[in-house]
Amino acid sequence: WDEPLIFELNNSGANRQGLLINKDDEIRSEIKEMKIPKNLLRENGPNLPSLSELEVVRHFIRLSQMNFGVDVGIMPLGSCTMKYNPKIEEKATAITESHHPLEDEDHVQGILEMIYELQNWFSEITGMDECSLQVPAGSAGEFAGVLMIKKYHEDHNRNYKDTMLVADTAHGTNPASAAMAGYKVMYVKSNGEGLVDMDILREIVNDKTAGFMLTNPNTLGLFEENILEISKIIHSANAILYYDGANLNGVLGIARPGDMGFDIVHLNLHKTFAVPHGGGGPGAGAICAKGELVNYLPYPMVEKVNGKYRLSKIPKNSVGKIATFYGNVGNLARSFAYLLGLGPQGVQMVGKMSTLATNYLIAKLRDIKELELIAPNRHRKHEVVFSVKQLMENYGVSANDVAKALLDSGFYAPTIYFPPIIEEALMIEPTETESKETLDMFAEALKKIVEDAKRNPEQLLKSPSNTSIARLDQAYANHPSTITPTYRVLKLRRMGKINYLK
């Protein structure tokens, strides 16, 4: 169904309120008047809607019903690791929920102990020396990591190091983070096998190289098997090898970035460690380092002093603080519960079973020649990227069309057009939490769509048709004469009272 905008639910003009404010009459009788400077007073209250509790509840319940989450069906979004979020995790927020970040440390020993344990567990999991959980998301961790690299080089008088290498299969956050920290970005090409081209790497690494940002397994789901050699090359130039943890799931408990030669690692707890994605956040992150680089981690970290946990650990060359307080502690609690439930055995099985799922799905689809693979004989880890270039060339059916057709089959779509080195890419990450039955059904659906694409491409171009709305006009959405980012702009548009956005 369609649901009106919340501003247009109350069209009777009735004065309503969904929550009563508790007023203390005694206090009001003691403080009789407000002394706010006249020139500051708001004349007209904000134009917020006026609704009863039921109207608000019903509106948002109905909106929720027009949405799709992991609890509803598989979300095979590559590089997003949309695994199941066990319900027990929500209980864990009781540890943190009502505590103020500046409370006396003695009041929050339970929280600090949890952070301390997680710092240690994530160090063990990544094979790094220490972790800071001060970063509120993966890309924030990444930014912290790049700042660490920068400060480290500055402290070693290597200001000439102005270039960050990034694999051409890398997530977009890598170059963006590098740029935010003031680095020039240089892409390292992949070879025909989808791995870092070692010859190119050797050629471009030089004195100016500050570091190399890499995911392993990479976004094609392939393990960079030359990682130890890569590490040597990077380190021989006094550069830093940076691990983007977004793809850790496929090797979790099997191989650790620290052992691979990485100096800095960030983790996305909302990917690998089952923090719910929440429609795009909040997530949580960790940033870990080895050797001298631990001195550059964001502060504060938790340490144990005389049997008490303290927020007093400030790495001596710390880059500073990324978030206002200590990172997304409420979500750390969710990962804490998740790790307790997995145990070491489960942690290892996550890596194994997610990799099993990917390769099983590939096997189920191997007979469909329109789903092309680079390096088809290599086993994937957490994810796989198919190219539907043939469908595009022969039938005019794009990766986007396939994605929309999947929506009509009751599934969420894979990540598409990523990584950019693969034409018409479908990037699929099944995760270890989807049953074989679901993988089979997904494979069947994809198979059927490819057949439909060949038989009746026109029909496919019109998908989705089972969703609450058909394909959306992106040009209209973004054109300066029609762009409408808020209700107030919509109202002005309707009245013809707004200018081009210029």
Place this chain on the structure above:
Amino acid sequence: WDEPLIFELNNSGANRQGLLINKDDEIRSEIKEMKIPKNLLRENGPNLPSLSELEVVRHFIRLSQMNFGVDVGIMPLGSCTMKYNPKIEEKATAITESHHPLEDEDHVQGILEMIYELQNWFSEITGMDECSLQVPAGSAGEFAGVLMIKKYHEDHNRNYKDTMLVADTAHGTNPASAAMAGYKVMYVKSNGEGLVDMDILREIVNDKTAGFMLTNPNTLGLFEENILEISKIIHSANAILYYDGANLNGVLGIARPGDMGFDIVHLNLHKTFAVPHGGGGPGAGAICAKGELVNYLPYPMVEKVNGKYRLSKIPKNSVGKIATFYGNVGNLARSFAYLLGLGPQGVQMVGKMSTLATNYLIAKLRDIKELELIAPNRHRKHEVVFSVKQLMENYGVSANDVAKALLDSGFYAPTIYFPPIIEEALMIEPTETESKETLDMFAEALKKIVEDAKRNPEQLLKSPSNTSIARLDQAYANHPSTITPTYRVLKLRRMGKINYLK
């Protein structure tokens, strides 16, 4: 979408389990073996499905999405009082949730105090002397009430009183409860105004009359304005006047059964006092009495003894216990929160605003001559019953067809074919929690359906078409050769291995 039966989700035969059992190895090492008599041991475990946590969650989430509740849209089910259930109510279950009914009374003073307060509040609300909350639902309260009448008459040596009068507009539970207690049921006809026919009543009341079970307002939404006279007639025959509280909402805070002359009253807390209906339960109830009849209330009730609350109050002629313990205490807590939020002012406004909503809806529909009303000039209280007899006679469109068409319009349907004295009845109870806007939309939808029924009745007979399934075959559902109440029967049917149910 369609969702398979939970038994058919796992079709790989994999051993799965959605919850780990916590095993204590130390205890197992102390108690090495089980001594259960061999002849009692279960040979094959129950054929329960084998599923991971995600599979169970996703299955039931998807089922929930194929259902409709007050949080999704208006449910104008007459005599069901489907009002909004404020979310704060769920917090209140913290009072009762983890406490055992046989715990030391000193452990549960908070619960007992709440029950004590509710006993008093419901007495005040009904105008009765005392209330017992021992009944788990309205009809259980009704049954208790009838048993009280029976015991009361027995104690007064009036065993000849073998007949219970029931209004012909009464809920089906009234005669059913009377029959369960061993009474003969005699129906009292309504007059042309939809009220108890006083002449008939006078005629049939006699020595054998044990009592009269009445709702007021009645199921037509009409207030029995002769209630004081009715009370006189019943009491002059030494009979008991019983109030079915299912319809209290329309006069809540305006007029009390006790003041009307009723001797016993039951309340449905899931109707008037906002306990969520839960797809058909659990609800909660109260049974209240005046004068000598308080001695017959179900035990135990809570009393205050030396400043402590005790479950020690056992009315001296109590009919006994209706439920195993003390009624649905967890739901009493929800009503407790609801009443706190309303306050006395809100309680009164419930009666006023629910009555206003009903009459407003009638006014919006008054021009549709195919929606006929008995006693059209009388104001309704909580609900209104329209007859679509004309649609049936002229266009072959029944009340059921109108109901199904409403489903297609995004609304739940009214109660239909009730009370039986109205042909092709649509029994609509809007409640005080639906906004004027929603009432307007509902009226518009009904208006449109009536127009459609006249213009294109065939189309209407095929409704609903927007729901997950079309109209269901009731004959197939109930025939001895096809009746299938469980999955094990379904399996046997598929294999042709089950007999007629005979």
Place this chain on the structure above:
Amino acid sequence: MYKHPWLPNLDLIDEMLKEIGVNSLDELFNDIPAEIKINRLLNVAKGKPLSEYEIEKEINEKVKKNVELQAPPFIGAGICPHYIPNVVKFIIGRSEFYTSYTPYQPEISQGLLQALFEYQSLMAELLDMDVVNASMYDWGSALAEAVLMANRINGKKTVLVPENANPFHKEVVRTWIGGKGIKIEEVKYDKNSGELDLEDLEKKSNIDDISAIYIQQPNFFGIFESNIEHVIDVAKHKRALSIVGVNPLSLGLIKPPGSYEADIVVGDGQELGLPLNFGGPLMGVFAVRWDMSLVRQMPGRIVGITKDTNGKMGFTLILQTREQFIKREKATSNITTNEALLAIANAVYLSLLGKEGMRELAEEIYFRSHYAAKKLTEIDNVSMPFRSDFFEEFAIRFPIEYDKISNKLKERKLQGGLKLSDYTSLFCVTEVHDKKSIDLLVSTIQEMINGVETS
């Protein structure tokens, strides 16, 4: 009162009255005689509408007036503390389930109907019975309905009930049969084994007019009735209906009543994922054999499979002609609102545990309750009054008055067992009682006994 979160139209009264064509709200109540109108505010709640924040404060005050125990209560009597998986609470907290109603409109209620059908089906597997209804209030009322049902079927007036059946259930039965002239005859139990006395059963079963024979497995003392099949045979022989009351959790270990052809099975779903709720809501289980004479007289709602006009499988309420809203005084019961949401909770719970989980859980409870019994009876002069094996609940005899022990436990914020007599008490131990808390119970009791005996 000009605004309230739950009353959206307070500000529209005049407008709506105008549409109706009256001048005041009072006019809508003109048909109510003036002498019975209350022209004052009722003396309820806190005198004014509270904000949500204030309601929460009141709730918290009530919570604080309860005692938070150190360990889950060691008391059962048919209602035992268990771990409730978060998934169960999550699912029954879904708006579409918990704010819905009895599925009178099946086309828009397929989710609820399927969930209830699955409850019936899962419970059917556990009980090994073919027909299960979609819930009764609780075990006591389910048993009462079973007794009334037997009377409807065979018209006979006496029901045999074991002395060692749950006395709380029996109280309910006594109340419910009050109007029908049905008599209860109690069958003794063997004071050594704790099991039903078969000789007394033999004797009592010779009474004419036996409508039904009830037996509880395990019985009130937690003890397995090893001769339960014989009891069913006696009922068959006497042409009485057999009614079996079961703790559904125990069926992870022991034979289900369907396997020995019980006619009617009752029980409580509380032990399958529901909180204690201070005794309510609970979840009455009711099942019968594949026999139309039983099914036709069954109380409560039943969901069945059917098909729609396109031949697609769907779910709907079946056999509604038994029900009160159609059959009125000829209905099989007056029940309408039942415990549907908790039936769904049971379904979710059973789906999570599955076959193997059910056995593991029952085993764990068996082991823990036996551990507790062992440790308690290792205390000098503490013993078990009954010899036969038990599950979850067990009776213990003490050398000192149980009231003294009970008070000591109370001091330590522990809830001991149910007092059965001056020196005996019935304990309950489940998977939520860890070794530490059992040991604490035992040591506290030992301390008390030592204290009394040395003083």
Place this chain on the structure above:
Amino acid sequence: MYKHPWLPNLDLIDEMLKEIGVNSLDELFNDIPAEIKINRLLNVAKGKPLSEYEIEKEINEKVKKNVELQAPPFIGAGICPHYIPNVVKFIIGRSEFYTSYTPYQPEISQGLLQALFEYQSLMAELLDMDVVNASMYDWGSALAEAVLMANRINGKKTVLVPENANPFHKEVVRTWIGGKGIKIEEVKYDKNSGELDLEDLEKKSNIDDISAIYIQQPNFFGIFESNIEHVIDVAKHKRALSIVGVNPLSLGLIKPPGSYEADIVVGDGQELGLPLNFGGPLMGVFAVRWDMSLVRQMPGRIVGITKDTNGKMGFTLILQTREQFIKREKATSNITTNEALLAIANAVYLSLLGKEGMRELAEEIYFRSHYAAKKLTEIDNVSMPFRSDFFEEFAIRFPIEYDKISNKLKERKLQGGLKLSDYTSLFCVTEVHDKKSIDLLVSTIQEMINGVETS
């Protein structure tokens, strides 16, 4: 490990391997050099998978190691305790929202997109700004992004920041600008009024190369900046961007930044219905004026209205070409995962309160914080260091060291204010602090002061 609730395929490994055509799980990892494979279990968690019951026990142990305060903490610094309506938690607990992802497929994500659009729109009304993004991490990082954005727009390198702006936010800004060579110049505040020192602003604004001027309203001391419009004028005059940081709750009472034409507005949505969460997740607010030069450089996701192929209104992410997954190193920010779910929580909260509720709440907070300040300053020798009016937070000067007071409060399980200097502290009082708890705070402090002064 043969079964685990979160790993459905453990029992199907062989079957799945067979389909793949390999013999063992290890084979799938053949491309990983042997020397970096870890052939042991990691030393994490409790050494084995815990059951849900055991996880809950571990959680409860952590909860118990925290101190449950007698009253909500009297500490703020930009993050204050507030009452969270149950509806807010209920809505963001809906599976379809909280287990969903960034709406890359708008057709199946209209609910989320509409909710985020509504957040943007509601926040726009509160701020009186035309363009709001769908969230940043928190106030600190939003401010940092604003500073980086100003630098991208005008290439200038100095940003003026008030000394009386939140120091925790400033720490974040300092970190974030680390790579860009941007300099912070602090503007003094008037030690009497607590407001920004306009003379110093005048002086500092004469520096060349001013990229942006930041001002916080109310400032870190809770004090209203009565000359905020003048500050904006200075920025305009210097062709610098104006950045305003606001407590959105205060906008129930005071003028919104849009009314005085701020270029960029930042803040935190935590005060609109979110828990403290020990400082995270919080909810960064980010808004700009209707000006393409600003909008184009804005960080974060934005939802806009569009239409589908049938002309029906719909929602989609807009201006994605600014974002990292398309623009990579040329993106306006690296942010991807943001705080979307909390934006929905804000939207629900603002919808519940509405226009009138917002004013009432802000008033109540005003009154309660002033009541607390009044009662505290009634204690001998206790005073307020700043003269200007305040909202929610306020500084207090004591005659004895604040550490002593702080320790006394700790003994009583109260959390006092944030220490500003040896003798001053910053308190926070909101609608969750009732008169009783404020009075308790005051009397405890009075007792301590009396104790020290008489000793």
